[in-house]
Amino acid sequence: MTSAAARDPNGEPLDRALAQRVLREHLGSFYGSRNVSVATHIGFAIALGVATFERSSVAALSWLGLVVATDLAVLLAPRWHAGIPDAMSAAWARRYAAQVTLLSLVAAPVPAFFMAPDDMVTTTLLVVVIMSGWTRSMQSLCSLKPALYGYGIPMMAGLVLALAWQGDGVHLFLAVFGAVHLVLTLRIATRQHRVLDEALRLRFRNEVLAARLGEQVVATERASQEKSRFLGTASHDLRQPLHAIALFGAALENELRHRPEGRNAERLMRAVHALGHSLDTMLDVSRLDAGVVAPVLDAVPLDAMFLTLNHTFSAQAEQRQLQLRVRASGLWVRSDPQLLHRMLSNLMDNALKYTWRGGVSVIARERGEVVWIEVRDTGIGIAPEQSGRIFEEFYQIDNPGRDRSRGLGIGLAIVQRLSRLLGHPVQMHSRLGRGTHVRVVVPAAP
Incomplete structure (x- = not known):
């Protein structure tokens, strides 16, 4: 019994649905080249009849007429199209295999009608056209084994038997060559069938996995x-x-x-x-x-914001016996003043929490069309393996006991969200035991 996990997004058993999709892909390839192949078949039969009309028997020309009639019947038969359900792919594959087998069976006796020991031109023409036609058709038929064998074996067997029937050394050599060519091309085509089939299965499995991943992302x-x-x-x-x-x-x-x-x-x-x-x-x-927070951008004087930040955190720094340096710069930036203030507040608060000696400094420097606002501390620093996690919610370095006096561990997560919202990249450089340097890149006010 097929397990519930082995089903595609439409609820079909995965193996069966996968086989139907692979077969459908093959059918699209088959029917995409069918008209050209059948039209070429008709053209060759007509050209052969015209070239040998004066010396050909009525039976030979009648048989060519049968070949043309069969080709026309196949050409005018209903075609597979993309609107046909996947569940009907197997039936259409059998129909296609039957059609190409019929074409091959009808055309197989043609060499026997037109080949003669003293007419090497016609013999050469038949050998070249039939063998090259079979080799070309092998490329389009290799993904459907019944059609591959149904078309190749009768067609090439008719040529090989007609050559062997002539009895002389040249024709016997060509017959052996044709038989060997048939066996080798069938082996190559079978190998190509396996490779193509597996490639399509892998592709569709990846699509199923991608669809499931999409569902998980949505969830x-x-x-x-x-x-x-x-x-x-x-x-x-x-x-x-x-x-x-x-x-x-x-x-x-x-x-x-x-x-x-x-x-x-x-x-x-x-x-x-x-x-x-x-x-x-x-x-x-x-x-x-x-997504309910919408930034309102304006020209923001950094000195006024830095003064407010200094008043806010000076008592906290003094309580922890740390130095807090907030340097005036006279610079203006373009940002949302409240959201930028929250970013810098969280960065300063985090710096003070993880600094035991020394202090925290806040400076601003102009760099072309942007301003670097930097918060530096002499704290414990961040190990390389932890640097990618400090912006996660509730993650705190060196706080396994969840000491609530050090907050919830959401401050830097808010900084990251505000960075994306405002378009102010945040860059961090830190060395364990050497402190941390966080830079916020803000557009300069014009």
Whole structure:
């Protein structure tokens, strides 16, 4: 019984559906060259009749007429076309094999009618035309064995027997040569059939795998969108009760400020603020993933933004006994001021979290039509094997215990999303134990 996994995207058993698709491809190739082949067959029969008309018997000319009539019947027969279902491919393949076999059987006696020991011109013409015609047809028939054997064996056997019937040395040599040629070409064609068949099967298997991969990608994108919607909804739903908790907690903290229980109230408010920051971060990620954030580009003075960033992070740096240097540059860039501010805030926050001694510096330098905004730290650095993961959600270096004081691990993921949204490439250089250098490339304001 065929397992459910061995089925194509249309629900057909994979082996059967694959064989039908391969056969359909062969049919398209067969019928693409059929008219030319049959028309050539007719042309040769007519030319042979005209060339030998005066010395040919009535029987010979009548047989040529039968060949032409058979070719015309095949030429006018219904044709396979791309609209025919795959399930009917086998029936059409049998019909095509029967047609070419009939053509070959009708044409096989022609050499016996026209070949004579004293007419080497006609003999040479027949040998050259039949053998070259068979060799050419082999290329188009090799992918369908019944048609290959059905056309080649009668046609070449008729030529070989007619040559051998003459009895002299030259004709016997040509008969042996023709027989050897038939065997060799059939072996070559059989090998080509296997190669072509396997190539088509591999191609269609890859298409099936690509279709499945596409379905998985769509499912993954749908799951990501659902996750974003869930995070957005959860963040909004939790924000109102969290705001109420913050108000009650602040009132409780004021009442207990000079009492022993005041320390618990302070811890409560720190936890509330951390939870609020986490919800804001989750909402930012969900909004970015949902594509609802549209940047509004404008000319942005970096000195004003750097001053705000310095005020925001100076207390954090002082608490960690780190130096924070934010250098004025007088440069302007073209960006969304709020989104660029969020990018730089996340980079500075991340730099301060992973720096134990030394400090963090923020500088801007003009480079042609762009401005490099660089955040450098003297922190722990990033190992080469981890550099590709730091922009993943929830990934934090050297934090296996998930210490919440170091955040959720979403800050750099937001930076990456904002980088794609704004078109500001982010470049990172880091050495383990030597700090990290992150550069944001922003267009300069005209």
